[in-house]
Amino acid sequence: MKVIAVDDSPAEVIDLFFQVLVDITTEPYHYELTPSALTVELAGKQIHSETISLPQTTEKTLLIATRNEGKTKEFKALFSPLGYTIKNLNDFPDLPDVAETGMTFEENARLKAETIAKLTGEMVLADDSGLMVDVLGGLPGVWSARFAGINATDAANNAKLLHELASTAVTPERRTAKFHTTLVVAEPDKPSLVVEGEWLGSIATIPKGENGFGYDPLFVDDETGKTAAQLTLEQKNKRSHRAIALQNLLKKLPEWQNS
Ligand SMILES: O=P(O)(O)OP(=O)(O)OP(=O)(O)OC[C@H]1O[C@@H](n2cnc3c(O)ncnc32)[C@H](O)[C@@H]1O
Numbered sequence: 666m667k668v669i670a671v672d673d674s675p676a677e678v679i680d681l682f683f684q685v686l687v688d689i690t691t692e693p694y695h696y697e698l699t700p701s702a703l704t705v706e707l708a709g710k711q712i713h714s715e716t717i718s719l720p721q722t723t724e725k726t727l728l729i730a731t732r733n734e735g736k737t738k739e740f741k742a743l744f745s746p747l748g749y750t751i752k753n754l755n756d757f758p759d760l761p762d763v764a765e766t767g768m769t770f771e772e773n774a775r776l777k778a779e780t781i782a783k784l785t786g787e788m789v790l791a792d793d794s795g796l797m798v799d800v801l802g803g804l805p806g807v808w809s810a811r812f813a814g815i816n817a818t819d820a821a822n823n824a825k826l827l828h829e830l831a832s833t834a835v836t837p838e839r840r841t842a843k844f845h846t847t848l849v850v851a852e853p854d855k856p857s858l859v860v861e862g863e864w865l866g867s868i869a870t871i872p873k874g875e876n877g878f879g880y881d882p883l884f885v886d887d888e889t890g891k892t893a894a895q896l897t898l899e900q901k902n903k904r905s906h907r908a909i910a911l912q913n914l915l916k917k918l919p920e921w922q923n924s
Pocket residue numbers: 730731732733736765792793794795796809810822844877878879880881893905907
């Protein structure tokens with residue numbers, strides 16, 4: 666049998682060629698398609714190869730069980746090199762708010778991730794995080810989002826924190842603090858994956874910087890001496906509690922996904 670070279674032919678001609686080939690030949694042929702190349706061998710001889718670019722067929726989307734756009738912005742930047750599109754609960758208005766009734770970051774992160782995973786049937790990531798100030802015995806901790814009251818604004822929470830530390834007995838050395846994140850990944854009918862991350866620093870006496878969210882204007886990073894709000898998103902994502910927790914998560918995620 667004579668094989669006609671089809672390299673450089675339009676895609677439809679190549680398709681037709683293979684159809685005819687399959688119809689008329691009884692010779693064994695091997696067809697290999699990868700995202701970047703198409704090669705065909707007939708009777709052990711390569712008869713066609715071309716460089717191709719297949720559209721991504723399986724878009725990776727990850728739902729994060731949060732309504733906090735500050736966290737979401739950080740997760741989007743952290744996950745984008747991995748090819749994930751990030752969605753949050755604000756993209757799904759019909760999903761309920763999950764009450765954070767736990768006494769620990771892990772309990773609250775589990776509540777958020779496991780409730781939303783059950784309702785959607787999908788793999789879901791949740792972040793429960795907060796600021797822990799040593800001289801306040803770890804407060805505001807799990808109450809960070811509601812330190813100044815239910816639905817408190819970031820500005821009100823920051824003002825309350827400065828007020829709590831206003832005593833002259835709270836010298837600069839006694840203003841040490843850390844940010845904490847617990848991440849939980851949940852899927853229906855499977856034990857959840859739990860990881861943590863922390864970021865050491867101290868509390869400034871006045872807010873500084875425009876970036877970030879929450880307590881960022883008051884949290885001074887130990888290493889750079891800048892507040893988290895003075896760091897760019899990229900700088901914060903190299904050292905933050907959330908970034909460290911995510912690194913820990915990525916180390917364990919493949920094994921968890923295969924379990
Ligand atoms: O529960 P979701 O919907 O995720 O959003 P939330 O804002 O209520 O989030 P948390 O319950 O985890 O509370 C975390 C609070 O801790 C503070 N916080 C956490 N991470 C922070 C960060 O990176 N920078 C500044 N403040 C942070 C901030 O006040 C958050 O509102």
